[in-house]
Amino acid sequence: MRKLIETIPTSNKTLIAWVDEVAQLCKPDNVVWCDGSEAERELFTRQAIAQGEVELLDQKKLPGCLYSRSAENDVARVEELTFICTKEKRNAGSTNNWMSPKEAYQKVGAILDGAMRGRTMYVIPFIMGVPGSRFNKIGFELTDSLYVVLNMRLMTHMGRVALEELGDSTDFTRGVHSKADLSEKKRFICHFPEDNTIWSVGSNYGGNVLLGKKSLALRIASWLGNKEGWLAEHMMIIGIQNPKGEIHYVTAAFPSQCGKTNLAMLVPPDSMPGWKVWTVGDDIAWLRPGDDGRLWAVNPEAGFFGVAPGTNSHTNWNAVQTVRKNTIFTNVAKKPDGTVWWEGADGPAPQEALDWKGHPWTPESKEKAAHPNSRFTAPASQCPSISPEWQNPKGVPISAIIFGGRRAKTEPLVYQSFNWQHGVYIGATMSSETTSAAKGKVGVVRRDPMAMLPFCGYNIGDYFAHWLDVGKKLKNPPKIFHVNWFRTNDKGEFIWPGFGENLDVLYWIIQRSLGKTDAKESPIGYVPLPGGIDLEGTGLTEERFQKELLEVDREEWLKEAQSQKEFLDKIGETLPAAIRQEHEALIRRLTS
Ligand code: GTP
Ligand code: SPV
Ligand code: MN
Numbered sequence: 001m002r003k004l005i006e007t008i009p010t011s012n013k014t015l016i017a018w019v020d021e022v023a024q025l026c027k028p029d030n031v032v033w034c035d036g037s038e039a040e041r042e043l044f045t046r047q048a049i050a051q052g053e054v055e056l057l058d059q060k061k062l063p064g065c066l067y068s069r070s071a072e073n074d075v076a077r078v079e080e081l082t083f084i085c086t087k088e089k090r091n092a093g094s095t096n097n098w099m100s101p102k103e104a105y106q107k108v109g110a111i112l113d114g115a116m117r118g119r120t121m122y123v124i125p126f127i128m129g130v131p132g133s134r135f136n137k138i139g140f141e142l143t144d145s146l147y148v149v150l151n152m153r154l155m156t157h158m159g160r161v162a163l164e165e166l167g168d169s170t171d172f173t174r175g176v177h178s179k180a181d182l183s184e185k186k187r188f189i190c191h192f193p194e195d196n197t198i199w200s201v202g203s204n205y206g207g208n209v210l211l212g213k214k215s216l217a218l219r220i221a222s223w224l225g226n227k228e229g230w231l232a233e234h235m236m237i238i239g240i241q242n243p244k245g246e247i248h249y250v251t252a253a254f255p256s257q258c259g260k261t262n263l264a265m266l267v268p269p270d271s272m273p274g275w276k277v278w279t280v281g282d283d284i285a286w287l288r289p290g291d292d293g294r295l296w297a298v299n300p301e302a303g304f305f306g307v308a309p310g311t312n313s314h315t316n317w318n319a320v321q322t323v324r325k326n327t328i329f330t331n332v333a334k335k336p337d338g339t340v341w342w343e344g345a346d347g348p349a350p351q352e353a354l355d356w357k358g359h360p361w362t363p364e365s366k367e368k369a370a371h372p373n374s375r376f377t378a379p380a381s382q383c384p385s386i387s388p389e390w391q392n393p394k395g396v397p398i399s400a401i402i403f404g405g406r407r408a409k410t411e412p413l414v415y416q417s418f419n420w421q422h423g424v425y426i427g428a429t430m431s432s433e434t435t436s437a438a439k440g441k442v443g444v445v446r447r448d449p450m451a452m453l454p455f456c457g458y459n460i461g462d463y464f465a466h467w468l469d470v471g472k473k474l475k476n477p478p479k480i481f482h483v484n485w486f487r488t489n490d491k492g493e494f495i496w497p498g499f500g501e502n503l504d505v506l507y508w509i510i511q512r513s514l515g516k517t518d519a520k521e522s523p524i525g526y527v528p529l530p531g532g533i534d535l536e537g538t539g540l541t542e543e544r545f546q547k548e549l550l551e552v553d554r555e556e557w558l559k560e561a562q563s564q565k566e567f568l569d570k571i572g573e574t575l576p577a578a579i580r581q582e583h584e585a586l587i588r589r590l591t592s
Contacts, residue, residue, distance in 0.1 A: 036159015
């Protein structure tokens with residue numbers, strides 16, 4: 001093990017003092033500053049293998065790839081243990097768990113006290129955003145997990161580059177993470193937006209511990225965005241190129257495991273030759289009003305932390321290509337030949353494998369081989385569809401914002417809001433069936449505003465008000481849409497084929513954004529006219545399409561609107577009047 005680095009690679013006194021203070025608390029045996037070099041990657045990989053944190057996969061078939069199994073109790077985000085710690089409870093709002101900073105520092109501090117004894121504390125400097133861009137945020141994660149270090153290498157611009165960009169500035173996010181003993185009783189993910197600080201303890205699972213991602217780039221960033229006039233969103237970003245070579249950029253906010261990565265890497269169907277989708281980001285977008293009155297989007301991440309199950313050459317060819325090298329696989333199944341497998345992967349199930357818990361598995365086994373929330377971590381630069389613009393410090397101009405979720409009934413395939421304010425209402429009241437991305441019951445419909453329920457770092461009523469404000473600053477705002485790929489028939493099967501065919505819907509969305517096609521007005525928004533969406537290759541007739549995927553059932557929608565109201569009522573006095581007015585307007589349209 002490398003000893004405490006003799007020369008600390010920065011002269012930033014505030015930074016050095018803080019690292020020292022955390023080391024005093026956590027009491028690691030030594031402290032290592034990460035530089036992000038290739039030599040360091042090799043060293044950390046060897047050490048992580050020696051410590052049993054990761055295993056090497058077959059280096060001929062999967063060069064640079066690692067395998068990891070998490071503790072069985074530590075496979076997803078834990079929303080009930082995630083806190084926003086503001087001085088006033090009001091600023092965390094009705095949708096967040098709140099703890100006072102004093103209580104949180106005490107409670108988590110007691111767990112961190114000595115938690116790194118016998119371990120090394122790694123100092124990870126990282127940039128969220130594009131190096132050199134004035135829209136960056138610089139963060140540090142002090143962690144006792146090499147798995148975290150290796151993942152952060154892929155997910156962020158990490159090491160010397162971040163220290164250089166920080167210089168002597170004191171403006172950085174202070175992240176502390178310790179696995180501690182991985183017990184759920186001592187697991188907390190606490191955010192202190194007033195101190196630009198994150199403390200995460202007792203977990204080693206992605207969203208809880210890769211602090212640049214959900215903790216910084218969404219929770220802390222959304223708080224900063226509210227202060228600074230921009231938005232941090234749970235959105236993928238793509239460029240859609242038509243056969244003439246014109247590219248239109250759109251973002252989509254879907255809750256966890258609801259199709260962002262798949263949409264971000266879409267391969268056009270055979271029925272749309274000459275089209276191309278460019279991936280800018282698959283999970284997070286930072287959105288700012290530009291001088292031109294348009295909304296501009298940057299992907300602050302450098303890698304993908306994507307859902308493995310269901311990923312195959314048909315559903316997501318680009319992801320399959322992306323994870324062929326330099327990828328960390330977590331909680332998938334491991335085959336005897338040193339490669340990996342998951343439910344819904346290419347090819348037949350292996351005759352034998354070790355499942356995500358390390359137990360022998362065969363196709364006859366009752367349990368799944370891969371955990372439903374098993375994931376791959378891969379560099380975005382390896383994605384064949386990565387956009388030439390993905391590292392543009394200005395970002396890309398957005399023509400449409402798409403909200404969506406998993407709803408077996410009620411929500412049609414696609415509709416468009418009447419205007420920005422109505423679009424904000426649609427986002428604010430959207431809902432989805434829960435998935436295995438977070439601990440808890442799967443398949444329960446819940447409101448998940450803008451897909452940010454677990455990620456908004458401040459009062460959700462203030463957040464809606466901020467969305468309304470941003471719209472007012474835009475001379476040329478994106479048009480706002482809602483989609484639902486997940487409507488099912490009586491047998492519980494998806495009616496819409498999804499994946500590549502979703503481009504038919506995106507085409508309509510772009511045409512509508514450009515004002516190039518007419519639509520039908522329904523009580524909930526504009527829906528496609530008959531023939532408005534090309535059904536070639538979908539196996540659906542126009543009649544079935546209209547009836548099973550586009551119909552807006554007034555009775556069902558009155559119930560839906562009532563459930564939306566119950567959610568809005570819980571927000572309390574910070575709910576903007578405009579949102580309430582939109583609700584009343586919806587009821588009027590549904591009953592007229
Ligand atoms: P997070 O990383 O958790 O934020 O998720 P995500 O929104 O990026 O979800 P992802 O694209 O990984 O999709 C999750 C699941 O939805 C996978 O099992 C996909 O196979 C499935 N899925 C994605 N797109 C579609 C679609 O168009 N239709 C259907 N039926 N399933 C889809
Ligand atoms: C999500 O749950 O929305 C994810 C995965 O993108 S995690 O980073 O674990 O939160
Ligand atoms: Mn996500």
